[in-house]
Amino acid sequence: MMKIHGISDRAYWMVTYTYFLAISSLYMVWFTAIGSTIGLDIFLLNSYGIQFVFYLLLYLNLQISLAFLAATGFSEVKIASVVAYIYVFGCGLLGVYLIQYYIEDTTLPRWQLLTMDLMPGFSLYKGLYEFSQCALAGHNTESYGMTWKDLNNTNNGMKDILLIMALECPILICISYDMDKIFHLSNKVFKQWKCFWKKRTQPFTMSNRIQSSAVFFDSENSEVYNERWRVEQLIQDIKKDHPFVCNNLGKRYMGKDGRLKKQALQSLYLAIQSGECFGMLGPSGSGKSTFINMVSVNIFYLFQTFHGTTFSLMLILTLRASMNNALSNELSTYQMKT
Structure with a gap:
């Protein structure tokens, strides 16, 4: 921690x-x-x-x-x-x-x-x-x-x-x-050698060529590379059991009043299977809130990098409301017990 x-x-x-x-x-x-x-x-x-x-x-x-x-x-x-x-x-x-x-x-x-x-x-x-x-x-x-x-x-x-x-x-x-x-x-x-070898042995496609020339990612953790590889495979053949797929998701805040540009989110690859629960953990400013805002509020801006079914879009749009309801229920239950 x-x-x-x-x-x-x-x-x-x-x-x-x-x-x-x-x-x-x-x-x-x-x-x-x-x-x-x-x-x-x-x-x-x-x-x-x-x-x-x-x-x-x-x-x-x-x-x-x-x-x-x-x-x-x-x-x-x-x-x-x-x-x-x-x-x-x-x-x-x-x-x-x-x-x-x-x-x-x-x-x-x-x-x-x-x-x-x-x-x-x-x-x-x-x-x-x-x-x-x-x-x-x-x-x-x-x-x-x-x-x-x-x-x-x-x-x-x-x-x-x-x-x-x-x-x-x-x-x-x-x-x-x-x-x-x-x-x-x-x-x-x-781990770097393992990721390099896995990259060389995977099938060559035009999507891989475009992504590899445009995206730089941290290969220190092999799980990052595995998730990216899984997302690229799902994009070519979107399956119903993966309603939530983010491909190279990013967001940059433009500088105002002479301030520099700020990269809030960069090169996020994420694929969530139906019924799967995931969480985000990271230091302040790592892009957790930005990611939630992008996939729950501004979903209509993300059609180029976000792929999902109608059911998953409706589910994501109600993500915050569901989280707030769960939090309020937990607080009320705790107050009743104490």
Whole structure:
């Protein structure tokens, strides 16, 4: 929605990042407060300052950065959700049955533990493990758990975890931003090549030659080209199941009092099948109201670019009245309910 309204990529990323950070921070504060209220030693005995740095400042930012990086490789929400579930459960199971064994193994080289900590899920598990061990030791000795002085202890791996998370956060977010640019550029090139190839393989007609020499369209989205191709095919053989067809519809407001000309609508191709419902979404000034005015009020000016049956023309002429009636009915129903 924000990209549709013309927000730049940096502003879009900043707004999205702030939103997820706020939601995650509220959840983590609530999680810590509930744990402290019910008397869990892992929250009560360990320093709240270290918990704040670990949970809020570092891990939440690392989790959001990792999500941004993973989002560049997925185009469907369902696939991303499945992979995310596998990642969460996999890290949890590996942490319990594998990582914990390596952490407690004193003969394992330190660099191997640091390599495993590069995975955000494993670093989270190791951090929770360090908190739990310090809380258990504090409970047995009736003293405090992990404090800032304990970070310098060679047997405590929390310092390494905090440093790794602090380095991974900016690195992952920068890689995510660059990968998003690369995937967007490659996807755009692929769609342009696909549209060009489809244009070369379609049957050559005089209508195609005239339209291709006079009209320039944005080939970034293949749906735009597919809709135009469908309209051109329907013009040659108008079918009754498509009563509404717009072919290269456009409108330009002439400049008055020294003002420049304004292109309100340009190269619109649209074919609506009988019984089909469609909607328009776009930023302010994209031509939504102009299109509705052209097809509902000034229909007699559009015979060169608009093709439809008598029934569809009568239906379009009553479009605004029907929309107003539906809106008034919804408002009256809402007032009765409230």
